[in-house]
Amino acid sequence: MEALLASAIGLLAAVGIYLTLRLRTFPVILGLTFLSYAVNLFLFTAGRLAVNAAPIVGTTDAPADPLPQALVLTAIVISFGMTAVIMIMAIGGHLQAGHDRIDLDEDKA
Amino acid sequence: MSLALIAALPFLGALLPGLMIRAGRNACAAATGAVTLLALILLALQAPAVLRGEIVQTRIEWLPALGLNANFFLDGLGLMFAGLILGIGLLIILYARFYLAKSDPMGQFFTYLLLFQGAMVGIVLSDNILLLLVFWELTSLSSFLLIGYWKHLPEGRQGARMALAVTGGGGLAMIAGMLILGNIAGSYDLTVILQNKEAIQASPHYLPALILILLGAFTKSAQFPFHFWLPHAMAAPTPVSAYLHSATMVKAGIFLMARMWPVLSGTFEWFVIVASAGLITMVMAAKIALFKDDLKALLAFSTVSHLGLITMLLGFGTPEAATVAIFHILNHAAFKAALFMTAGIVDHEAHTRDLKRLGGLRRLMPVTFAIAAIASLSMAGIPPLNGFLSKEMMLEEAAHVAWPNAWLVGVLATIGALFSVAYSFRFLAHGFLGPVRDDYPHKPHDPGFGLWAAPALLAVLVVLVGLMPNTMIGWLLNPAASATTGRGIFTNIYHWHGLQAAALWMSVAAIGGGLVLLGAYPRLRSLWDATPRPEAKRIFDGLIEPLADAARQVTDSLHNGRFSRSMVVAVVGIGVLATLAFLTATPHAPGTRPILPVDPLVLCLWLVLVVAAFAVPFLHRNRLVALLLTGVVGLLIAPMFAMFSAPDLALTQLSVEVVTLLLMLLALNFLPKETPVESRLPRRLRDAAVAGMAGLGIGGLAYAMMTRQPAFDRISAFHWAQSKPGAGGTNAVNTIIVDFRGYDTYGEIIVLGIAALVIYALSEALLRNPAVTARLASLPKEREAGDRHPMMLVVATRLLLPMAMMVGVYIYLRGHNMPGGGFVSGLVFAIAYLMQYMASGYDWSHARQRYDHHALIGWGVLVASLSGVGAWAFGLPFLTSGFEYVHLWPLEEFELATAAIFDLGVFLCVLGAILLALASLSRLALRTGEGPNTTAHDLEETR
Structure with a gap:
């Protein structure tokens, strides 16, 4: 099971990096979303995997690590805020410049 | 507490000038003066105890683990310096009020001045050397401003940049020196360090620590070879020069040497470095000062020379010489500040500071002349003024240095004094004496009282101290000298030391020689102009420019302003470093943590996730498809969380994913729907290779981590054990969020609120831009659905609204004990509202909304803050939670926790932030040419 999750994290990160290397704003934002999926999962797995061990007192004696979960929970919400901010920046850039390239000058390398 | 308050007052007061400037320049200056006066009064209240020989201390724990504490102490030396900083500060504020022109932003000036003042007071009151270093750097920064x-x-x-580079660089060296010193002494507290002379001087690290600390002191106090920045700093307004460059900042290095004198002085190294640097500086700068035509440049080099004199006295290492040094610090501050202020007055009135264009001012500006005469005669060391007293004592000490070739020190000191006499007289003779000219750039006359009051007061002090030194200054000098040297000093200052005193004849030689030099000035000047000299600024620029060029080249090669370039550099850079770390680490053993068996459900989720994620890079040019695939991936992560025992995360991920998708769909309205092909295949392959390698690395790291036991015990064992008894909830994730780590959450909801406000502000700015609104109106129309507000959708969402809210309330209430809580509940509410926006349109929904999104965010932060502040009422730290079990018939026993109030704040803030973010986007959509539809739905047309 660890291998499944690790490969998923690696794939999400790779897709995220590939998309952030694109030259238009929308794919870059999608790339950042993928990267936050990968990072959130990675942080979550820092607590190690456990099944049927939700950290709720009284339901289990060997709980999953609640601390990474708490950190990731707020990280998920914050990454929404970040996505929203760069999205409005992308829209503003598009509406003001007339194109949605991430670089100001032509970059077709 | 009060010592910390004295140091904090100027910082707090720095807020005032910027506000008070709206009430006028007088109010601004008065507020600044009041803050300084208050600090001075607080200091005076401590003075009696200090003068009795006690040491006043204030200790506040800050970061005890690092040895960094806000410890302050006040002894004679600190009292003298703090008094000097605040007292002269008060005079400078008065002077600056009348000096600054109407067009100068006075509020800024006084704010900077107070920041500087606070930093200086902090230096002289600090007990902890790390704290002292913080203030030390603050003086460099505020003096830059x-x-x-x-x-x-x-x-x-x-000039500001040069001063910052030199003094800031010296400060960095001093940090290293102080750390070594603290390490030797075993404490960062000065009071402890000062007791450990033997241990420090015996340590093999004594010399490096000494050199590093002296680097800091010499750069700050403009000692050779770092003296060159001070004359360039004279580009500052004159009040700044008078304050920083005569009385305070340049004395910080002197202060430090005096402070450290008991532990660092008395060794061969100390004598050689400090006394020689001081001696060289004194003679060299005095000589240069003689040939400067700019009044302020002359005074600047004279200041450097006098600082050299004081440094030299401290370098001698005897208590007597140190006492003279302390005395001269006071005297120099008085006459030099007065001289700077008169130079400023001359500049202000005659519109020039060039000695070649001045002369004859005695008749035109009699008051200014009187002040200048007293102060410059004191600088020359003419009896009976205060400068004479300390100079006589200095010459006496120089003549009796316990050192082979002591005569050389005496001779050089006399030569320094001789130049000092010459430039002091030149200041007076070429500036004020001689015939009245008719070619001044501006016809000068005495300024108003406000401008000459401060230097006049200093001139009076110069005379009084000169006439009655023991009465006027003995009370302060003795405790200060005692604190510096660490032994009881009771000095008696005489004007007449008898005919056999060496100082008398050295003094006579200096004054006579100085007059001769002045007489021969025209010939000396032509000689001086003919000899080539190294220009410090050119050397400095020659050193700095290649450095700046090299830095620019490195930056440009890594980052040319293109996002994809810096991204590739960052990913590859991290990858290379990580690979190196992996290869050089100790042999890697396979993981020992037992591996979980594969669950078929997880395998199915994984399969779909992999296929969806893998398809995105290939299909991403169609943005809608890419967005939907992203949504699929995000939604699949939620059950993954659920499978691996994180129900809270599953709920959050699910609801955030829905909101994110809605946001992106809305945003796609304003963006092109297709991404054109812009990069060629090799570039895409390169990107894929970079991304693939990074993905492999991250995945491998994740696998390695998951298959190994943690290196340390879990921190969360505490949270788990305390979740019920300490925080009163059984859901450990929720208790961490709202209780154990409540402060983090508090910060996070504020960040989220700010993000939403940023979005609102940006969309507002866009809407105000006519070019943007024109482009919005002309955006290509998409093929529209047949019905703008499909009736089934409208009915369903309206029916769902109360149910969704009930679910939200349920999730909120159970959060403390079961999966749920404020975050998820806020998200569920937000989705319920967003459905109305989607189904019935922005205008329809907005018209029915009775509250403001901004207010929701504000209330959220306020409620969370109040629940935190509430703890103060019980004498507990911010955000300490409490809970109580309540039995209310006919309900079962239930729990009331203050953490629930905090969670309510989280809920409100999350709800407000999400709605504000999406509503801001919707407002943009209104300008795309769609007409408003306040009676959104067909059903309401009859209304």
């Missing part, structure tokens, strides 16, 4: 105050002058900007 002050020197560069006239931003429009290139000299001002360059």
Whole structure:
């Protein structure tokens, strides 16, 4: 099971990096979303995997690590805020410049 | 507490000038003066105890683990310096009020001045050397702002930069030196360090620590070979020069040497470095000062020379010499500040500071002349003024240095004094004496009382101290000298030391020689102009420019302003470093943590996730498809969380994913729907290779981590054990969020609120831009659905609204004990509202909304803050939670926790932030040409 999750994290990160290397704003934002999926999962797995061990007192004696979960929970919400901010920046850039390239000058390398 | 308050007052007060400037320049200056006066009064209240020989201390724990504490102490030396900083500060504020022109932003000036003042007071009151270093760097920064105050002058900007580079660099060296010193002494507290002379001087690290600390002191106090920045800092407004460059900042290095004198002085190294640097500085700068035509440049080099004199006295290492040094610090501050202020007055009135264009001012500006005469005669060391007293004592000490070749020290000191006499007289003779000219740039006359009051007061002090030194200054000098040397000093200052005193004849030689030099000035001047000299600024620029060029080249090669370039550099850079770390680490053993068996459900989720994620890079040019695939991936992560025992995360991920998708769909309205092909295949392959390698690395790291036991015990064992008894909830994730780590959450909801406000502000700015609204109106129309507000959708969402809210309330209430809580509940509410926006349109929904999104965010932060502040009422730290079990018939026993109030704040903030973010986007959509539809739905047309 660890291998499944690790490969998923690696794939999400790779897709995220590939998309952030694109030259238009929308794919870059999608790339950042993928990267936050990968990072959130990675942080979550820092607590190690456990099944049927939700950290709720009284339901289990060997709980999953609640601390990474708490950190990731707020990280998920914050990454929404970040996505929203760069999205409005992308829209503003598009509406003001007339194109949605991430670089100001032509970059077709 | 009160010592910390004295140091904090100027910082707190720095807020005032910026506000008070709205009430006028007088109010602004008065507020600044009041803050300084208050600090001075607080200091005076401590003075009686200090003068009795006690040491006043204030200790506040800050970061005890690092040895960094806000410890302050006040002894004689600190009292003298703090008094000097605040007292002269008060005079400078008065002077600056009348000196600054109407066009100068006075609020800024006084704010900078107070910041500087606070930093200086902090230095002299600090007990902890780490704290002292913080204040030390603050003086460098605030003096940068002050020197560069006239931003429009290139000299001002360059002078400020040079001062910052030199003093900041010295400060860095001093940090290292102080750390070594603290390490030797075993404490960062000065009071402890000062007791450990033997251990420190015996340590093999004594010399490096000494050199590093002296680097800091010498750069700050403009000692050779770091003296060159001070004359360039003269581009500052004159009040700054008078304050920083005569009385305070340049004395910080002197202060430090005096402070450290008991532990560092008395060794061969100390004598050689400090006394020689001081001696060289004194003679060299005095000589240069004689040939400067700019009044302020003359005074600047004279200041450097006098600082050298004081440094030399401290370098001698005897208590007597140190006492003279302390005495001269006081005297120099008085006459030099007065001289700077008169130079400023001359500049202000005659519109020039060039000695070649001045002369004859005695008749035109009698008051200014009187002040200048007293102060410059004191600088020359003419009896009976205060400068004479300390100079006589200095010459006496120089003549009796316990050292082979002591005669050389005496001779050089006399030569320094001789030049000092010459330039002091030149200041007076070429500036004020001689015939009245008729070619001044501006016809000068005495300024108003406000401008000459401060230097006049200093001149009076110069005379009084000169006439009655023991009465006027003995009370302060003795405790200060005792604190510096660490032994009881009771000095008696005489005007007449008898005919056999060496100092008398050295003094006579200096005054006579000085007059001769002045007489021969025209010939000396032509000789001086003919000899080539190294220009410090050119050397400095020659050193700095290649450095700046190299830095620019490195930056440009890594980052050319293109996002994809810096991204590739960052990913590859991290990858290379990580690979190196992996290869050089100790042999890697396979993981020992037992592996979980594969669950078929997880396998199915994984399969779909992999296929969806893998398809995105290939299909991403169709943005809608890419967005939907992203949504699929995000939604699949939620059950993954659920499978691996994180129900809270599953709920959050699910609801955030829905909101994110809605946001992106809305945003796609304003963006092109297709991404054109812009990069060629090799570039895409390169990107894929970079991304693939990074993905492999991250995945491998994740696998390695998951298959190994943690290196340390879990921190969360505490949270788990305390979740019920300490925080009163059984859901450990929720208790961590709202209780154990409540402060983090508090910060996070504020960040989220700010993000939403940023979005609102940006969309507002866009809407105000006519070019943007024109482009919005002309966006290509998409093929529209047949019905703008499909009736089934409208009915379903309206029916769902109360149910969704009930679910939200349920999730909120159970959060403390079961999966749920404020975050998820806020998200569920937000989705319920967003459905109305989607189904019935922005206008329809907005018209029915009775509250403001901004207010929701504000209330959220306020409620969370109040629940935190509430703890103070019980004498507990911010955000300490409490809970109580309540039995209310006919309900079962239930729990009331203050954490629930905090969670309510989280809920409100999350709800407000999400709605505000999406509503801001919707407002943009209104300008795309769709007409408003306040009676959104067909059903309501009859209304």
